[in-house]
Amino acid sequence: MIHPFKELRKLFPTLTNTIHLSSCSQSAISLTVKDAIDSYLQSWTEKGMDWEGWMKEVQNAKNEFARLINADSDEIAVLSSVSDAASSFASALTFSTGRNKVVTTDIDFPCVGHVWLSHERRNAKVTFLPPEEDSTIQFQSYERAIDSNTVVTSIPHVSYYNGFKQDLKQLSYLAHSKGSYLFVDAYQSAGSVVIDVKDSDVDALVAGAQKFLLGIPGIAFMYIKRELANSLQSLTTGWFSRQNPFAFTNQILDYANGTRRFDTGTPPMINAFAARAGISLLNNIGVESIESYLKHLSSICIEAAQKHQLEIASPLDLDQKGSNTALRIKSASKLEAYLKSQGIIVAARNDVLRIAPHFYNTEDEVIKAVEAIAHALITK
Ligand SMILES: Cc1ncc(COP(=O)(O)O)c(C=O)c1O
Structure with missing residues (x-):
């Protein structure tokens, strides 16, 4: 070929x-990503500070990630790692008795499992689906595990270990039929496998920039469906989670509309320059x-x-x-x-x-x- x-x-x-x-x-x-990183350093050198320009590039990076997965830009938050993003999403869930089960897998990257386990002290009950001999998870295992007690089903789109790819549409349909959210770690698929969050109807999806997105570590994107995001309040928060980060009022915590409420502190700006360049190259191809x-x-x-x-x-x-x-x-x-x-x-x-x-x-x-x-x- x-x-x-x-x-x-x-x-x-x-x-x-x-x-x-x-x-x-x-x-x-x-060179595209290298030039983007250089342009951050150049603007810092020449202008001393370029807050507006740097923040614009963070927004551009969100826009490119949204385009990559067919989401709207206001459905994307920017964090510094997949671990951070998963932690933030998990902290916004309620594990009430009768709806406190987390169904996840042993083929997930361990950080995701660690995050769910940390919520056992908040009444979460975590079930890890074991892989088959060939390191895959059969759909029937999910059918058996996800029930009316499941609050969230948490899966990798593509396995970090052997590249096993799962059908997001089929799994979101199953999860939703039991009233569970579907949370997807797409770090091994974003940029190399088509992702359409609208068509597959996933509730939340995370990916960092270092792997197939052609960028560097230190930045991760989290998609959360707009209606769901508006109903959630993360326990990890910061001034960028607020309606107006520049209101500078200590005693009011008014979460922003949309997934921006999952932003936290000053975003990873230089990483966003690299991510924007890498993802836009992929989108253009x-x-x-x-x-x-x-x-x-x-x-x-x-x-x-x-x-x-x-x-x-x-x-x-x-x-x-x-x-x-x-x-x-x-x-x-x-x-x-x-x-x-x-x-x-x-x-x-x-x-x-x-x-x-x-x-x-x-x-x-x-x-x-x-x-x-x-x-x-x-x-x-
Ligand atoms: C599928 C997957 N998820 C998560 C991670 C870890 O992400 P982070 O270091 O951004 O928390 C990796 C790293 O290799 C991975 O392959």
Whole structure:
């Protein structure tokens, strides 16, 4: 297949001397994002302070994230990590007896589980759905677990471990049929898989900028459906949660309308410059075409891994996986370090090595990485 985004590779200078396949952890730096970060530093240097310009860029970043997931801008809050965003959402829920069950999974990134467990002291009862042998969760497990006592069902869209992808529309329908909200951690899907919060009808969705969104850590976005947001009050708050942050009245806590009430303190401005640039690049390319190319790279990766008899921990059905193809390897971290010394960047987690391409990667890079892994396993 001819690389549909070949021309865009020149935006990523590091690709000339490294094979960068770790978008499930940190994507490659683009000139677009670098220029955006530089423009923050330049405005600071030249103007001393540019509050209006910096805040405008935070709003622009929200707008781009909203466009990415088909939300409205006033349905997006900006926080500093997925952990923060999940904590803030969880703190706004009530765990009253009779409606205090949290259904989550053992394939979630642990920070999400930690957040729900911290609410056990507020009467939450947390159920973790165990994965099947192939590290997936079957829809029937959700059907069995979600009941009329469930206040929230909390799932990853795509698993950080093996890229297993879940059907948000089907799960939101099930959750809502029992009166439960659906909270989605989309950190491993945003930017690489099409997300439409209106069509899938999820209640809340979070993602940070460091992975497929092409940005840097320190910023995360949280979507909450407008009507739901207006009915919630987070226990973590700040002056940017207020109707008018500049009212400077200590004794009035009037939450802003919409999801902006989940903003807290001064936003992560330089991170927003990077996030805006990264997400707008993705929006301009179109995530639909990115997703379809990444499916193709998945098939190339699976084929190469099978040829070298490597154990694949990801689903083989391309409709059930995101970009990440995980290979089961005992000393994955050691191998990650060795490959890095050879200019190949992949990402280890426990017993898997994850190959997670983005639109800028080529078939050849994926095949070379798999061959290097197979070769290292024989010779090391
Ligand atoms: C799916 C997923 N959720 C959450 C996190 C952690 O996010 P944060 O560090 O922003 O809290 C990660 C990090 O790898 C992740 O892959």
